[in-house]
Every structure is written in structure tokens, then in C-alpha cells.
Amino acid sequence: MGIDHRINANIAAMGLVTPTPIQERGIPSVVAGRDVLGLAQTGTGKTAAFGLPMLTRLINFGKKPDPKTCRALILAPTRELATQIATNIDAYAEGTPIRSFRVVGGASINVQMERLSRGVDVLIATPGRLIDLIERRAVDLSQTTYLVLDEADQMLDIGFIHALRLIARILPKERQTLLFSATMPKLMSELADTYLTDPVRVAVNPPGQAAKQIEQGVHFVTQGDKATLLAEYLSKHPGELAMVFGRTKHGSEKLSKLLDKWGFKVAAIHGNKSQGQRERALAAFRAGQTQILVATDVAARGLDIPEVAHVYNYDLPNVPENYVHRIGRTARAGRDGRAVAFCAPAEIGELRAIERAMKSAIPVIGGEVPPPAAASAGRGPRGRGKPIDGGANKRPARRPSRQPRSRQAKA
Template structure:
């Protein structure tokens, strides 16, 4: 199928496509839309940047137009769940464009924004609600909306929702939805937990898979530069100085580290902003708007921006810190080389991150070309040398352990370890 005309979309939807630059369906759109228009449940496997939003959004608007009825107070006719605020915003903008000129009301609810304003907006009911799971549950707990009349459900980037711990929330939401509904689940990967989620949400689904998991876009030039952790900031500045005026996206692993890097780059004279979990929704939206408009040239972000950020002019992605989830690498670098343009992605790898790099290459089934620094050489033990142990690994011949890792005494009973003062562990969240 070479165009949208023969996919079963409504005339009103088709009239909106040229204005938003949709002229030819992508593979996921061409394969998924006809099944969705017919009312089938669908499991879609596709990488970021393949046009998934239009794949479920266009037929959803078509079906709502054909349904014809207006929503009742506090009701939601179609629900789209997304893992991050940024992706929810991106979906909302796109669906609003698809429904332009129709009576369909589209609304987005995310954390970081006034819940009282959201409660007030939902009183009239909405045709399409785009939500992050946490904020949706807050609104449901307040009685601000009901899902009893929801006939259309989309879980977008479902694998990421599982990664960040939304599985229990998703199960709660599923119990509040009517059985008689159409459900679409889109994911970039298919871990075992995803299969369980699909089994509980979908009924006799069509399975559509395009772009093998782990494969990056062909127009992205990739490279890895080996560097000590303390030298990364200076190396990043050197790279960005070679491309003045071009938009660059820099990924860090933690909120605090990303904010610190942003302030350092700002002190060095770069036009830079940052988005992460410690920023309010208003701050994140303003910063993204400035980046999209080219008012700031460098955006430092955690993985909140790894999916759903669609800015065609991003030319460079720098993985300042390698992700500890290998699949996130492909999502990160997928922020460049969009809309048919070229892009580059450079990964900075410290000695402690070599294991993360190898895991990424294994997931991609291809090595990343080395473009700088000294490649670490695996150490070969000398004859007669003691074998090196990993941290926490017991030496050969160590005494057997009892339950919960407690050492066993000679008579087979557990030794009671000496009491230690309790200390609450400190951790740092990634997003």
C-alpha cells in the first residue's frame, strides 16, 4: 500500500494529513491501520521513530468519528497511556492534529501540572484522554473520571512502563476497564513480563512487527570514544565546538548529574538547558519549546527524553553516560536522523562502563565503531596467578552458606552474625 487512501481512514482524517506532513504510510502504519479500523486488538512491535503514534491515532480518530456519540460527564471514550510526560505531550499534539476540524475533544493529564485544573476539565467528559499511569490513578482515586465507558485503549511504549515499575498500576487500571473494548499495545521490545501483560490486556490480537528490536536507524552515524569519567565534560565540549549552531542532545544517567553538567556547560558559554525528573512540568515544557525553536542549542536530559521527543533538527546525540538498560541506547540515538535527515551519535565510555557497552553491542548484534581513546585490553592472567574474583563472589572452597546468606557452623546450624548499626542506603533515581 503506497498511500493512506486505501487504509480505511475517514475522509475528515485524510484531509488533515497533508498539513501535518503525512503523505506515505510507514510499514507499521500500513500493516496496523487496516486491522485497527476493523476493530481488532493489536500487538505492535516497532522501534522508536517508525510512526507508531499515527499507526494507532489515525484509525482511533476514524472510529470515534464513526461512533458519533458525545462523551457523558467524567467519561473517557478512548484512553492512551504513555510512560513519560514528554511522550504524552507528543501524542496529545499529534492526535489533536489528526482530529482537527472534528468535534473530538482531546485532553492530556500528567504529573507536575495542577490536578485541580485537570479535574475541572474532565467534568464534561473527553473523547481522547492521554495520560501517564500515575496521574491517571490520582484522578481515579479522586473520582474525577470513570473508565466504565472506555471502548478504546492504547498502551504506548509499554516496555518502558514496565521498566519504570508501572506493572501494578497497569493491572489496577485494567480492572476498571470494560471487557468489551478494543486494545492496542505497542512496544519496542518483548520481554517475558510484556507477554504476560499482553495476555491479560489483549483478546485474539493481530501481531505486527517491523524493524527488529535493537536495530538503529540507517542514517545515524555511530561511534564510541573511550575516556576517563573525569575527562568526559571537556571531551563533550570539544565535540560540540566542532558543530556550532547545530542542535545536540546529551544523555546523562541521573537527575543530579545532568543538572550539574548543564550548569558546567552554561559556565563555558554553551546555550544549554536541561530536563529531568526534578524539573516541574512547566519548566520541562518551556525548555523543550526553546530547544525545538533553536533558542537553546544543547539539551541535557535523562531517559525521560529517550522516547517521544520528536525534533527533526537534532543533528547530534551524545551518550555522556551509557544507559544501564541496553535497549535504551537505541531509543536515545533515535532522537536524531528523523524525518529522513542524517544524524550522528557518539557514546562516551569510561573504564567502568565497558560492560554496559558490550551489553549494548550484544543487544544490537553489531559493534559500535571506535572513533577515539584507547580500547581497553582484556587482562590475561599469568600462569600461577590467583584468579580475579568479581565483587561479592565467594572464593573457591568458601564455607557453605545457610538461608539468607548466613554462614553455617560445623554442626550445620546457622551462625548469628554480629549486629551492625543500621544505615539507610542512599540511592539516586535516574529520571
Template sequence: MTTFKELGLHPKLLAAIEAAGYDKPTPIQSQAIPHVLNGHDVMGLAQTGTGKTAAFGLPLVNHLLGQFGKPDPKTVKALVLAPTRELVNQIAENLKAYVQGTPLKVHTVVGGASINKQIQFLSRGTDILVATPGRLIDLTDRKAVRLDTAHFLVLDEADQMLDLGFIHALRKIAQMLAEERQTMLFSATMPKQMEELSQAYLDRPKKVQVNPPGMAAEKIDQSLHFVGGKGKYDLLKEMLDTHPEELALVFCRTKHGAEKLKKHLEDRGYPAESIHGNKSQGQRDRAIRAFRDGKARILVATDVAARGIDIPGVRFVYNYELPEVPENYVHRIGRTARAGKAGKAVSLVGGAELGRLKDIEKLMKRSIEVAGGERPEEEEAPSKGRRRGGPRRGGKPGFAKSAGKPGGAHAQGKPQRRRHQKRRAA
């Protein structure tokens, strides 16, 4: 059995790992860490809750510990990009634990927070910067930060960044980075655009895949109840009452629906919070903190915030409404059964959602156990229109195949970072 020590990590990192309570590497960690330490670009495919942050974070910190000197003002040594504010904060929290007792500094930049404060701390230079693409572009436009000294790039949850329409921002950011760099791309799914993205930004990457795309973690007990209309309210409350001391995540499709459900639960005495796109960064941070601390045992959320919730104590995930994108079902239920623990995922399915259920089961290549209710007749779902960030009807995806591949060759013997040619947006 592989241990962290056998992976060849720095002694200070091994101490941080022990302090964090890590026992042994997860499969994605034991496979990806050696490739990163050897200087290879890496494409990692693994579901949420499998330890992806440590898979890139530990070897990244290991590389930086071997470098000397503080970063120059307004410069960055390593850049980690993530699609949401919650995920940025989660990644940074883990990285800060890894650099404990070292001179390395980790900073974050996200939308919804004071840009002036971000400009202030960036002026002193940063070892590792974790950022959302949009706010990072704002800061580079203001010349508050330089990226040409960043020799390490990590794209985490890259599939969601494409889904949210960040492809143009990713192209622009990539042009600003050091020509010689090591790139790591991690994703839970592998849509066609992801393959094109990897061809454009990775140089002969080592591919690491733990679970096939679309597969949920094995320790998640999945079930569904056929129920529609106001019956969902009553059934959800009935199920919440069966575990009054346990944390539960409840997912809705829309911001309005999430806020309405949260207020409905609050009015009936349930300690609930909500996070969605209409909440400010401070409101979202306070909601997650209250949930993590147990002050609010129910958190109602939309998909946009789903991947940034990493709370090991979540035992129950409820899909109050099924997502329109089937991959998001896997991400939602991946909020439970984290760090090897068991969890339950329950979906409440109405007649208008049968089409979505079929898509989810097709993706996972399995049927979800029916725990209650009778299968209704399929109702016509409302017109979904074009999904934000997706292709126009009859059009091409938002990523152009014309983007060039990075050049350069691997050096023999001692691993070296490869040279990536700058490329312009198509």
C-alpha cells in the same frame, strides 16, 4: 506503494494528514492501521522514530469519527497510556493535529500539573484522554473521571511502563475500562514481561514488527570514543563546536549528573537546558520548548525523559555516559534520524563502562565503530543495586503469570470489538 487514502481513512483525516505534511505511510503505519480499522487488537513492535503514534492514532480517530454524540460528563471514549509526561504531551500534540476540524477533543493528565484544572476539564467529558498511569489513578480515586465508557485502550512504550514499575497501576486501570474494548500495545522491545502483559490484556492480537527488538534505525551513524574522567568534558565541547547551529541531545545516567553537566556547559557559554526527574512539569515543558525553538541548542537529559522528545531537527545525540539498561541506548539514539532523516549518535566510553558497552553491542548484534581513543582496561563499575521497578534478586518479575486471558471470540463478517473479562490483580 500504499497511500493513506488506500488504507481507507476518513476524508477529514486525510485532510489532516496532508496538512501535517505526511507523504506516505511508514512500514509500521501501513501494517498496523488496517488491523486497527478492522477491529483487531494489535501488538506493534517498532523502534522510536518509525511513526508509532500515527499507527494507532489515525485509526483510533477514524473509529471515533464514526460515533455520534458528545461524551457524558466525567467519561472517556478512548484512553492512551504512556510512561512519561513528555511522551504524553508529544502523543497529544499529534492527536490534536489529527482531530483538527472535527468535534473530537483530546485532553492530557500528567503528574506535576494542577490536578484541580484536570478535574475541571474532565468534568465536561473527553473523547481521547492521554495520561500517565499514576496521575490517572489519582483522578479515578477522586472520582473525577470514569473509565467504564472507554472502548479503546492504547499502551504506548509499554516496555518502559513495566520498567518504571507501573504494572500494578496498569492492572488497576484495566479493571475500570469497558468490558468490550479494542486494545493496542506498542513497544520498542519485547522482554518476557511484555509477552505476559500481551497475553493478559490482548485478545488474539495481530502482531506487527518492523525492526527486530534492539535494532536501531538504519539512518543513524553510530560511533564511540574511548575517553574517561575530565577528558569527557573537553571532548564533548570539542564535538559540539563542530556544529554550532545544530541541535544536540546529551544523555547522562543520573539526575545529578545531568544538572551538573548542563551548568558546566552554561558556565562556558553554551546555550543549554536540562530535563530530568527533579524538574517540575513547567520546567520540563519550558526546556523542551526552548530546545525545539532553537533558543537552547543543547538539551541534557536522563533516560526517564528520553522517549518523550520528538523533535525532527535533532541531528546529534551524545551519550556522555552509557545507560545501565542496554535497551535505553537504542531509545536514546532514536531521538535522531526521525521521520526518515539521517542523524549521528556518539558515545563517550570510560573504563568503568566497558561492561555496558558489551551489553549494548550484544543487544544490537553489532559492534559500534571506534572513532577515537584507545580501549582502556576494564574498571570495576560501581554496584548498581536493584533497578527500580525490576525484580528482586532471586525473586520473580513484578508481573504475575496468573493474570487471566481475556475471553470472547471474533465475530464473523463486520468487525466487532471483543469482550474482555474483568480481572483482578494477583
């Protein structure tokens, strides 16, 4: 496929020998120098799709980059995704002259400025921190000829559109640009028009659809009984990695503490955690020291942990497209996975919006669909009420804690 032999040797050692559909269809266009708009779910190998041909092109420069410059810029919406991309790029480029560097918030900007003063081949950055460095004149994008926007829909969703417009004005017009996304919101057309020139469109799956290997289901339950229901599900799969998604930082932290009290090995990542805390939590999760990771949408976007077997949507997302990203944390790299959504009466609207976005219904695997009147009555700050599944959501017998129900509802 036109990839440098040294990079080929590295990926073969990593077990990457057969290209995924996004790689098979995207790499030739990248090697040919075309702009690419890639639409594929998370976990389909997008990093290699843009990383392998990018590194091949950079190897042929033959000289070191100038001070403060970068030849290739990869933008990612979150620190975790930027870290994951940097790890993969380093692995692909091992033994070559290519040097990459990651800049994200939550880390020392002075250290980042010192490293950038020597110039880098590949700069992986979150938009906010990159703007900070640009304003401090610590980075010069005038020689950047290769640009990647990964998880572009999430960058729009969390408010980076203005930062992206500013970066676009600074970059050279003569460049190759690749834009990858799992969904295609309305603002994406504007972003594509701003960044891409006559792009090749590579759509592995229709935007907004989940990977076929993911077994999905929805379990109807009152908000106050979600914690015990989650504990039941987790108890059925001891030793298997699971991610649990909450809507808020505060709620995710309280849920993780409750699960810990009930004897589960759990960690949490969200916006109130420091960068060090988030990295330690992820390291423990990858190593299997904790089996459950409770997370919010922003903190968990782009995590690539192939061993994740289960995803639980403890709270349904307000943005329907985020559902696809959440469940994309499982069934990665061709593996199977399971995703269960807990739907309280007050969340029926969110569930239907998700199903409309995916153009398919999620199979019901538990509880009873509340009638429209019950769903309307259930709307409130916490949707408290009796279990709608006949009381099957009692706390697992092996959990010794006798926490009052009011505490469960708050969790």
C-alpha cells in the same frame, strides 16, 4: 487506508502523504478492529499508526461522551511523551467534533478533574496521574472501548506494572487494544497477555535494533575527560540540535551548567525540574533558542523533535534497551542522524550488554579499547584517570573558562 476524509485533509496539510512501514502494516488491522502488538523503533510514526484509525472510529459515534468518561485512553510513560501525543492528536482531529485532553503529574489535579467532569473523547495520561484521578472518582473508564499503550517497555522499566494491572481490571473486556514498543523485555509478554486478545503482530524491525539511518560510534575516554570531549564534538557542529544523555539528575544538571559556562546554549530536563521548567526548556530547544538539551532517560523518553541531528551518550545506560530509545531521538521521520557513546573503563560492561542486546557491535570512532585489566581497575565512583586517546580531549581553545580538572571530573 480507510481514514476519514477530514483527518486525511489535516495530515496532508502536515505533509504526511506516504505511510511509514508501521503505518502501512498497522493501520489496516486497526481499522478492521483487531488488537495490535506493534514493534518499531521510536521515530517511525507510531502515533499516526494508532491515532488516525482511532479518530476515524471515534468520529462515527455521533454524540458527546458522558460526564467523567473517555472513549479512548492512551497511556504514555512520561509527561513529555503524553504532551507530544496530545499535540499530534489535536492536529489530526482539527475541524472534527473530537476533543482530547492530557492529564499528567506536575499539573493541577483540580483543573484536570473539572475538565474530565464534562467527559472527553480521547484521554492521554501517564499511569500515575490516571490512578490518582481514578481514586478520586474523577474519571470513569467503563465506556472506554479503545486503549493504546505507547512505549510500553518504558512503562515497565520505570515501575508502572502494578498501575497497569490495576487499570486493566477497571477497563471493559470488550475493547480494542494497541500496544506499541521499541523493545521486547520479558515482562512484555505478561503485559501483552493481560491486555491483548488474539493480536496482530506488526514488527517493522527486530526488537532492540536501532534505525538504519543512525550513524553510531563509540569513543573510549576516561570519566574525568568526558566533558571536554563532549565540548569538542559539540563545537564541530555549531547551530545543529544535539541531545546529551546523563545517568543521574544531579550529574545532568551539573553538566548543563558546565556547558553553559563554556559558552554553549544549553538547557536540562530531568526529574528535579518542575513541569513548567521542563516545558519551557523543550520549547526553547524546539525553537532553536538552545542547541543542546541535557536529559535523563525518564525525562526525555518519547520526545519527537525531528531537527535533532546528534545524540551523545555521556553516560552509558544501566538498562541496555534504553540505548535504543536514547539514540532514537535522532534520525526521526526518515532523516539521518548521528549517535556517539562515550565509554569510560568502568562502563565496558554496559557497552558489551548494549551490543549483545542489539546483536551488533558499535564501531569505535575514538580512543583505545582498554584492556580487561584496565577496565577492571577503572571501576569506581567516577572512573578518574588519564585520557586514553593520547590527550586529544583538551578543552576547546575557544572556551575561555579555566575550571580546575577536579570540577570537570565531578561534572
